Amino acid sequence: MSEKRKQVSRRQFLNYTLTGVGGFMGAAMLAPMVRFAIDPALQTSAQGDFKAVAQVDEITTEPQRIDWTIDQVDAWYESEVTKSAWVYKTEDGDILALSPVCKHLGCVVTWQGSEEYQDQFFCPCHDGRYYKDGVNVPNTPPAAALDVFQHKVEDGTLYLGKAVPREEL
Amino acid sequence: MQWNKDDIKQYIEVTEYVDTLLIPLMPFTMNMDKQVEKIVVQGELIKIFSSELERRFKGRIFLTPSFTYLSESDKGNGVEQLNKWVEEAMDNPFKHVFFLTFDAQWKKFESKMNGNLLWFPSVQSGDLNSEATKSMIKDQISQVMELIRSYW
Numbered sequence: 001m002s003e004k005r006k007q008v009s010r011r012q013f014l015n016y017t018l019t020g021v022g023g024f025m026g027a028a029m030l031a032p033m034v035r036f037a038i039d040p041a042l043q044t045s046a047q048g049d050f051k052a053v054a055q056v057d058e059i060t061t062e063p064q065r066i067d068w069t070i071d072q073v074d075a076w077y078e079s080e081v082t083k084s085a086w087v088y089k090t091e092d093g094d095i096l097a098l099s100p101v102c103k104h105l106g107c108v109v110t111w112q113g114s115e116e117y118q119d120q121f122f123c124p125c126h127d128g129r130y131y132k133d134g135v136n137v138p139n140t141p142p143a144a145a146l147d148v149f150q151h152k153v154e155d156g157t158l159y160l161g162k163a164v165p166r167e168e169l
Numbered sequence: 170m171q172w173n174k175d176d177i178k179q180y181i182e183v184t185e186y187v188d189t190l191l192i193p194l195m196p197f198t199m200n201m202d203k204q205v206e207k208i209v210v211q212g213e214l215i216k217i218f219s220s221e222l223e224r225r226f227k228g229r230i231f232l233t234p235s236f237t238y239l240s241e242s243d244k245g246n247g248v249e250q251l252n253k254w255v256e257e258a259m260d261n262p263f264k265h266v267f268f269l270t271f272d273a274q275w276k277k278f279e280s281k282m283n284g285n286l287l288w289f290p291s292v293q294s295g296d297l298n299s300e301a302t303k304s305m306i307k308d309q310i311s312q313v314m315e316l317i318r319s320y321w
Contacts, residue, residue: 105179105186105228124318125229126186 050152050159054087057156059095063088063111063121063132066097068160085149085160086111086121090133098134099147099163109146121146134166170231171223180231187231189317190263190284192254193219194247194270195235208240211271214291214306219269221310226317231263240272248278255283265320285320287313 008016053068063086072081085097086109100108102123109130113122120137121130129137134146150161170176170187180187193215196208215235223232233254238247255266266284268275271291279286289309292302 102228105183107228108225123228124314125226 050150050161052157053085053160054158055156056095056153056158059087059089059158061089061091063098065100065111066160083160084108085163087158088132095151095153095158096133097149097151097158097160099149101147101163102128102142103136103144103146104128104141170227171220172232172234183228184261187229188262188264189226189230189321190233190255190258190266191219191222191230192233192251192266192268192284193235194251194268194272194275195237196240196272197237198240200241204240210297211291213297214271215269217297217306218310218313222269222313222317225310225314229321230317231258233258236268244274244278245281247275248281252281252283265317267317287316289313 051068051070053066058064065084066087067082067084069080069082072079084100086100087095087097090096098121100110100121102109102125104123104126107123107125109121109123109128111121112118113124114120114127114129117129119132121132121134123129123142126141128142129140130142130146131137134148136142136145145166147163147165149163152159152161170180195212195215197212198205198208219232219235223230236247236251236254238244251268258266268282268284268286270286270288273288273290275282275286276288279288292305296302297306
């Protein structure tokens with residue numbers, strides 16, 4: 001035992017390897033957990049979903065149809081989808097962007113779509129009607145008000161986001 | 170309503186509201202002569218038209234998968250098959266049946282078809298993505314919508 005080199009003892013060797021391997025295993029388990037825990041923080045904010053669609057000064061108190069396209073990624077393919085909204089300024093100067101999708105069965109409604117009801121939205125499929133503020137006219141097929149697009153204004157440009165049902169506003 | 174799971178689920182619940190059947194007629198050929206481009210464009214237009222009509226009238230139009238036929242084939246046979254489609258569909262309460270095509274050959278058989286043939290002359294060439302063509306197509310589609318509404 002004279003030449004006691006700086007040798008790694010069996011105990012030390014096992015210690016090192018086990019700590020090493022154990023550490024890796026622990027990390028492998030913890031990493032996804034941490035990822036899940038902080039996931040909401042990593043999500044791209046809803047801001048990214050907003051699209052510039054129009055200049056604010058072009059918007060009047062009369063609903064206008066505005067079309068824009070977004071890239072939609074479905075499970076199997078990516079496609080360019082045209083979205084539309086009926087946009088106007090309300091009396092208190094706010095901008096209201098209504099989804100044109102009828103709450104009855106999903107047809108596309110038009111402002112002044114019917115000769116008889118010039119101040120309403122009209123659905124050509126089953127004669128559903130909505131008042132200018134998007135609320136459904138009672139005794140017509142739709143059972144809910146038109147969805148409203150989230151919107152924001154930056155430097156005179158109108159950005160629209162997702163359409164949300166009234167109750168969630 | 171489209172031919173997919175979500176729409177069919179909804180359709181089953183609201184059959185009585187969906188009273189219009191739309192069958193797009195899709196020409197097909199593997200004969201790569203000078204006609205082929207025209208036939209391809211017709212097919213693309215059929216897809217654009219039918220999906221846009223379905224989008225606008227989702228709650229009232231049932232869009233079937235395209236009826237695909239060899240562009241050289243005998244249209245008499247095609248009419249027979251199409252009428253079988255319609256017969257089958259009539260188990261559901263459909264009031265109106267429309268066939269959508271850009272192929273003038275169908276026109277001769279119109280009287281034998283169990284439904285309304287909507288035939289339109291198509292753009293024969295040019296870029297379908299150009300702004301001019303797009304706005305022309307949009308305009309045409311809104312006219313077709315008016316036409317369909319006049320039947321309702």
